Amino acid sequence: MKDMHQDQQKIQNTTQPQLSVIPLGGIEDVTKNMYVYEYKNEILIVDCGIGFADASALGVDLLLPDITYLIQNCLPADKAKKRIVGLLLSHGHEDHIGALPFILPQLPKIPVYATPFTAALANEKLREYQLPADIKSVSFGGKPINLGPFSFNFLSVTHSVPDTSHIVIKTPVGTVYHGSDFKIDMTPYDNKRMDFKGIVDAAKDGILIHMTDSLGSDRPGHTPSEDGMQKTFERLITECKGKCIVTTYSSNVSRLNQVIEAAEKAKRKVSFVGRSLVKVTDVAKRLGYLHVEDGTIIDINQAKRYHPSKLVLIVAGSQGQENSAMTRIAEGQHRDISLSSDDLVVFSAEPIPGNEEAVNSLIDSIAKTGARAITSSQSTLLHVSGHGSQQDHLMMMSLLKSKYIIPISGNYKHLVMYKDLAKKMDYIDKNVLILENGQEVIFTQSSYRLGRKIATKNVYVDQLSGEEVEGFVLRDREKLAKDGIIILMVEINTTDGQLMNRPDIIARGLLPKDIETLQKSLTIEMKKLLAKRKARVTNWVHMRRQIEEMASKHIFYKLRRRPLVLPIVIEV
Numbered sequence: 001m002k003d004m005h006q007d008q009q010k011i012q013n014t015t016q017p018q019l020s021v022i023p024l025g026g027i028e029d030v031t032k033n034m035y036v037y038e039y040k041n042e043i044l045i046v047d048c049g050i051g052f053a054d055a056s057a058l059g060v061d062l063l064l065p066d067i068t069y070l071i072q073n074c075l076p077a078d079k080a081k082k083r084i085v086g087l088l089l090s091h092g093h094e095d096h097i098g099a100l101p102f103i104l105p106q107l108p109k110i111p112v113y114a115t116p117f118t119a120a121l122a123n124e125k126l127r128e129y130q131l132p133a134d135i136k137s138v139s140f141g142g143k144p145i146n147l148g149p150f151s152f153n154f155l156s157v158t159h160s161v162p163d164t165s166h167i168v169i170k171t172p173v174g175t176v177y178h179g180s181d182f183k184i185d186m187t188p189y190d191n192k193r194m195d196f197k198g199i200v201d202a203a204k205d206g207i208l209i210h211m212t213d214s215l216g217s218d219r220p221g222h223t224p225s226e227d228g229m230q231k232t233f234e235r236l237i238t239e240c241k242g243k244c245i246v247t248t249y250s251s252n253v254s255r256l257n258q259v260i261e262a263a264e265k266a267k268r269k270v271s272f273v274g275r276s277l278v279k280v281t282d283v284a285k286r287l288g289y290l291h292v293e294d295g296t297i298i299d300i301n302q303a304k305r306y307h308p309s310k311l312v313l314i315v316a317g318s319q320g321q322e323n324s325a326m327t328r329i330a331e332g333q334h335r336d337i338s339l340s341s342d343d344l345v346v347f348s349a350e351p352i353p354g355n356e357e358a359v360n361s362l363i364d365s366i367a368k369t370g371a372r373a374i375t376s377s378q379s380t381l382l383h384v385s386g387h388g389s390q391q392d393h394l395m396m397m398s399l400l401k402s403k404y405i406i407p408i409s410g411n412y413k414h415l416v417m418y419k420d421l422a423k424k425m426d427y428i429d430k431n432v433l434i435l436e437n438g439q440e441v442i443f444t445q446s447s448y449r450l451g452r453k454i455a456t457k458n459v460y461v462d463q464l465s466g467e468e469v470e471g472f473v474l475r476d477r478e479k480l481a482k483d484g485i486i487i488l489m490v491e492i493n494t495t496d497g498q499l500m501n502r503p504d505i506i507a508r509g510l511l512p513k514d515i516e517t518l519q520k521s522l523t524i525e526m527k528k529l530l531a532k533r534k535a536r537v538t539n540w541v542h543m544r545r546q547i548e549e550m551a552s553k554h555i556f557y558k559l560r561r562r563p564l565v566l567p568i569v570i571e572v
């Protein structure tokens, strides 16, 4: 404490340049990653992810990072106190890019950069919401890109989605190594290796702050390589007399390639089932990341033409998500696929903490059909984590030798475990910072102090994108989207459940005069709705749904159109 006090004295008495770091999401709750780097009045943002309202992937409702700080300081564009110079995306997982369609329309126009696969996934997502899909694709190995006082470059790292990057950010105060999700995989299946040279080069001139993934910091040893599961898939597919169904994470393209390769060896056709899978594999195919022979992939509605022993189905929904393709197949509710006793379901995934019960009940439903299920707990070669373990982290620390470390992307216990690890590398207590969302830290070249604590609230939104629904539901959504999209920003007082301000409307594909009409009438209707129940709000999911229902009805009554209505409810 004494040290920190002296540091604070020092920093207050200097006019040294200062860099602020503010996590708006991603600490303590793993998901909804969003980090702000601020120098003078210029801001660089990294990541824009969603979180899950009930701490599991099963929730229908999603959480967004709270960007009140950005809105208050960066708008309106002509009178803004601060300027956002850009947004960088580290990789294509939902908890890093999923909030883009909700957040980007609220911010001034800013350039967004990502590596090719991430940019393609993110642009796909924006197109779905009728937003301009202009995320810039940056390949690894290029020159640093300047954004105001910052410059950055992406370094290739291994994780569980193609083109995952760590970001080296040069600032006038020092270099930040933004180490998002990773594991050290020396033999990645796609042969895209970790850029150790880039990491060492970045460390040459000294790194001030190392922000790092901490999710696997409670696991001893190294995380095993992604390579090597293919042999297991080959054996299981050959042994299976009926259909072989593999369920895994949609974005793990290396895993999909291993299943495809094993299926081709067994001369079986492959079909992707579930919207998220179809979406990701389309992008992967377009970019040449999916390795597949001509004629291997068939559409699911052609599957009936083949004997089950000639089929491998890759199915979304490994977490037992309600309404996912896998759950509907297991419950006998899928249009094209049913299970029989010759079939095998391979879980090439682990239940995300919180989903164990849902996965167990899914396995039970499969068992009732007579089909066999095999999970990663029965065979260690069916799934490996995409996050580094203790040895991976120790290795990274010894390569980077940063002055300060901020563990991110973990629950509190992971942050603490990471700190313990860092102490083994001789870091002193105060140089490893355990933060909370909204806590600003102000760095100079030689010290730091804690700055403002920016209040971050829970922001709920309907899950439109992350869900694993079938194509026909999507087509409904697309049809709806032709009538426009309305995002309603509603601030509600937690203590009495009433409106705090007039709701904000962000609309696409609607006339300005219609928006104006709605602005007035919707405020009145919303007040009426909320006045019925003046009480402390306990169920925010229910609150959001009520508002959505009322707003949809009212908008149809006023405009005779059915735009897609997405209320974002902010608890104040």
Ligand SMILES: [Zn+2]
Residues within 6 Å of the ligand: 091, 093, 159, 181
């Ligand atoms: Zn990730």
